[in-house]
Amino acid sequence: MAEHETQWDFVGTRVRQARADAGMTVRELARRIGVSASHVSQVERGIGAFSVPALYAVARELDVSMHALLDPPDPSSSRDGRPGSAVVDLVEAGIVQRASEHPSIMLGSGPRWSRLTAGGEENAEFLEVVYAPRTARPDVDIRHEGREYGIVITGELTVEVDGATTTLGAGDSIVFDSTRPHRFWNSSDGEVRAIWFVRDTLPGEAAPHA
Amino acid sequence: MAEHETQWDFVGTRVRQARADAGMTVRELARRIGVSASHVSQVERGIGAFSVPALYAVARELDVSMHALLDPPDPSSSRDGRPGSAVVDLVEAGIVQRASEHPSIMLGSGPRWSRLTAGGEENAEFLEVVYAPRTARPDVDIRHEGREYGIVITGELTVEVDGATTTLGAGDSIVFDSTRPHRFWNSSDGEVRAIWFVRDTLPGEAAPHA
DNA sequence: ACGCAATGTACCGTGCCGCTTAACACTTGG
DNA sequence: CCAAGTGTTAAGCGGCACGGTACATTGCGT
Numbered sequence: 001m002a003e004h005e006t007q008w009d010f011v012g013t014r015v016r017q018a019r020a021d022a023g024m025t026v027r028e029l030a031r032r033i034g035v036s037a038s039h040v041s042q043v044e045r046g047i048g049a050f051s052v053p054a055l056y057a058v059a060r061e062l063d064v065s066m067h068a069l070l071d072p073p074d075p076s077s078s079r080d081g082r083p084g085s086a087v088v089d090l091v092e093a094g095i096v097q098r099a100s101e102h103p104s105i106m107l108g109s110g111p112r113w114s115r116l117t118a119g120g121e122e123n124a125e126f127l128e129v130v131y132a133p134r135t136a137r138p139d140v141d142i143r144h145e146g147r148e149y150g151i152v153i154t155g156e157l158t159v160e161v162d163g164a165t166t167t168l169g170a171g172d173s174i175v176f177d178s179t180r181p182h183r184f185w186n187s188s189d190g191e192v193r194a195i196w197f198v199r200d201t202l203p204g205e206a207a208p209h210a
Numbered sequence: 211m212a213e214h215e216t217q218w219d220f221v222g223t224r225v226r227q228a229r230a231d232a233g234m235t236v237r238e239l240a241r242r243i244g245v246s247a248s249h250v251s252q253v254e255r256g257i258g259a260f261s262v263p264a265l266y267a268v269a270r271e272l273d274v275s276m277h278a279l280l281d282p283p284d285p286s287s288s289r290d291g292r293p294g295s296a297v298v299d300l301v302e303a304g305i306v307q308r309a310s311e312h313p314s315i316m317l318g319s320g321p322r323w324s325r326l327t328a329g330g331e332e333n334a335e336f337l338e339v340v341y342a343p344r345t346a347r348p349d350v351d352i353r354h355e356g357r358e359y360g361i362v363i364t365g366e367l368t369v370e371v372d373g374a375t376t377t378l379g380a381g382d383s384i385v386f387d388s389t390r391p392h393r394f395w396n397s398s399d400g401e402v403r404a405i406w407f408v409r410d411t412l413p414g415e416a417a418p419h420a
Numbered sequence: 421a422c423g424c425a426a427t428g429t430a431c432c433g434t435g436c437c438g439c440t441t442a443a444c445a446c447t448t449g450g
Numbered sequence: 451c452c453a454a455g456t457g458t459t460a461a462g463c464g465g466c467a468c469g470g471t472a473c474a475t476t477g478c479g480t
């Protein structure tokens with residue numbers, strides 16, 4: 001390796017932190033990832049290091065990402081990168097959108113859509129949808145490219161995907177390819193609020209190289 | 211390591227793929243990550259492996275995430291098939307997840323994460339996160355690949371992105387590139403519920419390595 | 421007070437593998 | 451043809467990723 005590389009001793013600190021958060025002992029973690037307890041201890045104290053498989057097992061068992069363990073700690077000084085990219089106000093920067101300022105689209109008697117992003121995202125839509133009470137089942141179903149993720153916040157939403165129907169209560173979530181015919185409506189007496197994320201299909205996403 | 215460990219030879223294939231996509235030669239990549247060209251060749255052909263620092267350097271230079279290189283290849287291949295496979299039960303089909311069955315991960319005093327999708331999505335995470343009242347500001351920030359979308363359902367969540375801080379109330383949403391350092395915590399007295407969608411960087415988006 | 425179980429740690433190895441240098445075979449172009 | 455690039459192979463060194471064991475400490479229960 002080159003000589004200007006980073007010190008990787010903080011990895012041990014991260015592992016120890018994550019292990020403590022998970023309420024796991026050194027031996028327990030060691031058993032789960034298939035190494036000895038002493039080795040875990042050595043790594044956590046910075047006098048040793050995990051191999052790639054071992055570290056990956058750690059990330060899996062402690063349910064943290066590789067980057068959470070490996071990404072260098074906050075330089076704390078002004079980040080490199082484009083000068084002037086220093087964000088001072090998250091709202092002005094278009095990162096945070098206040099609830100009162102979500103542009104909403106009212107479609108007649110249909111649901112009210114609110115876009116939760118500032119600008120138009122390239123390949124995705126992040127939406128809050130409010131379905132008024134007692135709306136009828138739409139007589140047309142929807143099919144488009146992409147993949148759809150939704151969760152019902154309040155109320156009861158009736159969903160029909162591929163001809164199958166069920167009712168989603170508060171907290172229930174749904175994920176499916178948007179190419180399947182689907183329609184949603186609110187047959188209950190209460191208003192329904194839901195969060196939707198619609199992602200376009202990625203260009204090169206057929207099969208991960210044979 | 212345990213005896214039931216995975217074959218890690220696919221990592222080499224992924225590296226080769228990513229390197230080819232970046233239009234980089236073996237020697238060039240070797241020079242950038244600070245190892246010999248022959249070693250890169252050996253790793254790519256499965257007769258060798260990178261150390262953690264080396265692999266991390268590879269991910270940085272080729273602008274891919276650790277998980278893109280290390281996550282085991284598509285075990286959930288039972289992808290919802292062509293429209294025509296008549297779905298009878300949306301829950302059994304893995305399309306609908308009931309609120310009571312969301313696998314949740316409690317990280318000590320940290321927030322509670324609930325995965326809203328059935329299987330592991332390939333390039334995305336759809337999550338509900340509950341932050342307990344009066345949690346301290348995390349002492350490490352997060353940086354990873356991808357783009358992040360969030361909306362606060364109830365409570366008040368303090369967010370810090372790129373060093374700028376603000377508080378999100380119910381209905382407020384936030385969108386930003388996950389490569390920016392960020393951390394969230396709940397300094398209020400009430401519980402905070404939020405919905406997060408984390409999308410990996412699209413493979414078509416190349417890196418501007420000059 | 422005593423054990424005793426469980427925690428994390430120190431010490432002492434050793435075999436493996438991460439990595440190197442050197443040379444190889446092959447393609448391209450001038 | 452040679453020169454300069456590509457990826458590949460072979461042989462070997464040395465560090466470190468790991469295991470085993472013993473230890474100091476805390477916190478039980480009796």
